Amino acid sequence: MLSLSPNLTEIVVALGARDRLVGVSDFCRAHLPGGELPRCGAAVNPNFERILALHPDLLFFLGRMEKLQRFCAEHGIRARSVNIDRWASLRAEIARIGAELDAKKPSAKLLDTLNRRLERVRADARGKKRFRCLILLGRETGGLRRMMSVGGSSFLSEMLSVAGGDNVFADQPQPYFTPSNEAILAARPEVVLELRPGEKLSASERAAILADWKAPGALPALAARGRVLLLTEDFLMTPGPRMIDIAEVFRSTLQRIAEADAPSPASND
Known part of the structure; x- marks a missing residue:
């Protein structure tokens, strides 16, 4: 076989x-x-x-x-x-x-x-805060150009929904497409999930990638709040049995964001 x-x-x-x-x-x-x-x-x-x-x-x-x-x-x-x-x-x-x-x-x-x-x-995400997410599969090196995202018919959009996120382009019929920068800004994502499966990124490489999001006209507020995440697990683009692993990675990522947003006990005193 x-x-x-x-x-x-x-x-x-x-x-x-x-x-x-x-x-x-x-x-x-x-x-x-x-x-x-x-x-x-x-x-x-x-x-x-x-x-x-x-x-x-x-x-x-x-x-x-x-x-x-x-x-x-x-x-x-x-x-x-x-x-x-x-x-x-x-x-x-x-x-x-x-x-x-x-x-x-x-x-x-x-x-x-x-x-x-x-x-x-699904049970872990139930009743928790949902985040509007932009999923990116690729873009030109050294800037936010020709960014590839996913529509509602992609398995990635489906796993994101299970994990407690809402794809900002869920209404797009095609599974994969290249939105304009204006469309991305108009979608008002609360979280950016930039998928780079299998990439072994050094700290300096991560910093350079994230710096693109801090430029004027990008999403500097999200970058400053740690809302731009680089996910590098090698299975992120493989719709096989590890599709569930993708949902679990999305869930743990959104949970970390929710915990970072939660007020500290001291602030409630």
């Missing part, structure tokens, strides 16, 4: 089928449980020669990749397209992959665990 997407690889591993993998995507984590596996490109640029050399009988990939599907059909490889963009689709695909791998019991157990964790996050 071969997986050409990190989130699908994580599902296979979480279902206890790591030993059935013969190859993975170039974008999978550098250190997979159980040791390294051959890298076979990705769905958009698969390494067909390497795939053939590994003799997989099953290949998982994201979306509709007609060239890849034709290749699999020509060489007798079962191709399974998977689509995950929300919590509901993650649950459905875990069940479907579990059935494909004859792992229905592990998939049911995994889904139960994920459901329980998500409900704990």
Whole structure:
């Protein structure tokens, strides 16, 4: 079996089928449980020669990749397209992959665990102050230009909502888009969550990134209050089983902000 997407690889591993993998995507984590596996490109640029050399009988990939599907059909490889963009689709695909791998019991157990964790996050956020949040996925280096954000149909917006935050662009239908700086200012975010998954930022690099937000015309008041957060966990853009980890990171981040805003006991005397 071969997986050409990190989130699908994580599902296979979480279902206890790591030993059935013969190859993975170039974008999978550098250190997979159980040791390294051959890298076979990705769905958009698969390494067909390497795939053939590994003799997989099953290949998982994201979306509709007609060239890849034709290749699999020509060489007798079962191709399974998977689509995950929300919590509901993650649950459905875990069940479907579990059935494909004859792992229905592990998939049911995994889904139960994920459901329980998500409900704990939801319960922890219930009744707490909600924050209007801007999620950023990327921008030009050295300034606030060409900033990529998320709309309401993104799994990131959904996990933020569970965690007690409200996406300032929740009314945008597209999952990912580039808002103007004027639109960002007009949205009046209370918190900026700048996602930089996997980046190992030094203190000076963090300071330089945050300095961009202190410039005139940016959001200096938020930066001064510590409301611009750089999140670097490597799973933040991977809509797989660790989607719940994303909700937990969002929740703990918003909880820290709420605690920092709370008046000290001395101020109530």
